[in-house]
Amino acid sequence: MEPGGEDPSGWSPAVRVFGADLYGGTSGIAWFLGQLAALTGEAPLLRTAEAAANHALDALTGVETLGYGYYSGASGAAYALIDLGERLGRPAWIEKGLAAFHAIAALPPSPHALDVIAGSAGLIPALLDIARRYDRPPLVDAARRHGENLLTTAIAEPQGHCWDTLHGSGQPPLTGYSHGVAGIVCALLELDHEVQDPRLREAALAGLRFERALFSPEHSNWPDLRDLSELSGLAKANAPDNGPSYNLAWCHGAPGILLGRLRCRALLDDPEVDAEIDAALRSTIASVQAFGNSPMSNLSLCHGEGGNADILLVAAELLQKQEIRAVAEELGSRALVAHHQHDRPWPCGVMDVGECPGLLLGLAGIGTLLLRLDGRANLRSPLIVWPQESRSIR
Numbered sequence: 280m281e282p283g284g285e286d287p288s289g290w291s292p293a294v295r296v297f298g299a300d301l302y303g304g305t306s307g308i309a310w311f312l313g314q315l316a317a318l319t320g321e322a323p324l325l326r327t328a329e330a331a332a333n334h335a336l337d338a339l340t341g342v343e344t345l346g347y348g349y350y351s352g353a354s355g356a357a358y359a360l361i362d363l364g365e366r367l368g369r370p371a372w373i374e375k376g377l378a379a380f381h382a383i384a385a386l387p388p389s390p391h392a393l394d395v396i397a398g399s400a401g402l403i404p405a406l407l408d409i410a411r412r413y414d415r416p417p418l419v420d421a422a423r424r425h426g427e428n429l430l431t432t433a434i435a436e437p438q439g440h441c442w443d444t445l446h447g448s449g450q451p452p453l454t455g456y457s458h459g460v461a462g463i464v465c466a467l468l469e470l471d472h473e474v475q476d477p478r479l480r481e482a483a484l485a486g487l488r489f490e491r492a493l494f495s496p497e498h499s500n501w502p503d504l505r506d507l508s509e510l511s512g513l514a515k516a517n518a519p520d521n522g523p524s525y526n527l528a529w530c531h532g533a534p535g536i537l538l539g540r541l542r543c544r545a546l547l548d549d550p551e552v553d554a555e556i557d558a559a560l561r562s563t564i565a566s567v568q569a570f571g572n573s574p575m576s577n578l579s580l581c582h583g584e585g586g587n588a589d590i591l592l593v594a595a596e597l598l599q600k601q602e603i604r605a606v607a608e609e610l611g612s613r614a615l616v617a618h619h620q621h622d623r624p625w626p627c628g629v630m631d632v633g634e635c636p637g638l639l640l641g642l643a644g645i646g647t648l649l650l651r652l653d654g655r656a657n658l659r660s661p662l663i664v665w666p667q668e669s670r671s672i673r
Contacts, residue, residue: 297637299338299345301355301661302396302581306335307638310359310661311647317366318656325367332360332372339379347383348392349401349664350457350639354383358405358664380409384421388428394444395462399425403466404664407473411667419473426470429463430482439488445505454493454501456535457581460486465539468546469666483547490536491551499562500525500533529586529662533562538590538663541597560594563587564603567610571617578614579628580644586662589648593660611652614645 298304309331316324335356338345346352357379364372384406392398403422410418433440434452441452441460453459464486471479494501502523526532537559543552570576570584577583588607595604618625624633628640635641638661650656659665 297334299335299353299356300348300351301359302350302639303635303637303641304335304356305331305338306356306359307661308636308643309335310363311638311643311650313363313367314650314656314658315646318650328363328367332363332369335360336372336375339375342379342382343386346392346397347386347388347399347402348397349395349405351397353379354402354405357383358409361409362659377409377413377415380406380415380418384418388425390428390432391446393429393432393442393463394458395466396457398444399428400463400466401664404469404666407469408664408666422470423474426467426474426476426479429467430478433482433485435485436489438492439490440482440485441489450506451504452489453504453531454490454536455503455531456539457530459531460490461536461539464490465542465663468543472546473666480547487543487549487551491555494555494558495525496558498525499558500527501536503531505531526582527562527566527587528582529580529590530582533559534566534587534590535662537563538593541594542663542665544597556594556598560603563590563594564606567591567606570610570613575630577626577628578645578648579626579640580648580662581628581639583626583628584610585645585648589651589660589662592651593663608652611649615649 297308299306301307301310309328312324312328312331315321316328339353339357339360342353345356347354349355349358357376360372361376364370364376383402388399393400395401403425406418406422406425409415410422429442432442434442442463443452444458445453454461456462464483467479467483467486470476471483490501503526504523507524527534529535529538537556540552540555540559543549544556567584567587578585580586580589588610591603591607595601595607617623625642625645627633627635627642627645629635636643638644638647644661647658647661651658651660
């Protein structure tokens with residue numbers, strides 16, 4: 280998809296070669312297909328995964344062009360290919376992925392690239408995880424530099440800290456995981472856990488105060504502060520007439536904040552985090568249970584119930600509550616009946632286009648959820664990076 284065209288939503292289909300990014304490109308597709316091939320042993324899956332991985336590996340020779348973003352740039356692609364190299368026994372992929380991380384570490388942090396999707400907050404946990412697993416201290420040094428980037432760009436508001444993550448868009452600082460404060464808080468705490476810098480923890484606590492001041496008990500959710508009248512597609516379709524919207528997705532709203540707070544719980548002794556987890560969990564469960572009630576319902580990981588169900592799988596393991604997992608399993612069962620058994624297209628995350636292949640918006644992500652529900656692949660969630668000591672959290 281690309282902006283513009285004749286579609287009144289502001290988007291039009293475009294046919295082109297994928298990039299290498301994790302979000303919608305070949306590294307994310309390769310990662311899913313490789314995990315499936317490792318489980319099933321099917322040769323066509325393996326060949327396609329290898330071809331997609333090789334495309335992404337070729338692109339990683341130019342990390343300056345790709346940028347350091349985790350979901351939108353080079354670091355997520357490198358991370359996925361290292362993970363896939365481990366799974367499929369491809370040491371050359373691991374070495375190329377590690378080389379890419381060192382090249383990424385040499386890129387200067389940008390004050391305009393801050394969030395989990397494209398910026399320092401997404402990169403920091405990946406740098407720390409690879410540094411620990413492969414004994415690469417220079418990557419910790421790079422994570423420190425990106426931590427400084429988050430500290431120097433923090434905006435001090437009366438209620439706490441926020442960040443201008445959509446620089447140049449005219450949008451205000453946001454709550455939430457993918458583009459907002461929740462994801463940045465996780466990165467700051469992750470780095471503080473590694474390097475013991477009280478400035479990082481103080482900034483994270485200030486970020487928590489900012490989001491807490493905006494929590495709505497009525498909605499059991501945090502507002503999406505974007506001016507949706509300036510946006511197109513799904514966001515515009517969901518824009519309320521008055522007041523902020525309260526989205527329910529990994530990217531914006533309670534589900535993504537739930538995922539972030541689950542990580543905070545392991546890094547921070549704060550009873551309010553537990554209360555926030557309870558509130559976000561209620562909203563996320565309700566959203567997953569309501570799948571199919573809206574014509575815009577989809578199963579994408581980014582802004583669909585696939586991502587929300589994946590987050591419930593993480594919550595079920597961390598909180599040791601089988602009843603939470605049962606909600607995600609019930610969604611999977613309903614989706615299989617509605618789409619697989621009746622041979623209907625799977626509802627992806629781009630409206631009015633049909634099926635698309637990518638990890639965060641399309642079939643690779645839906646397939647990843649189904650694999651995680653199956654359990655035999657012991658597959659990690661692609662929606663958050665858990666550093667080495669927490670890699671049992673799947």
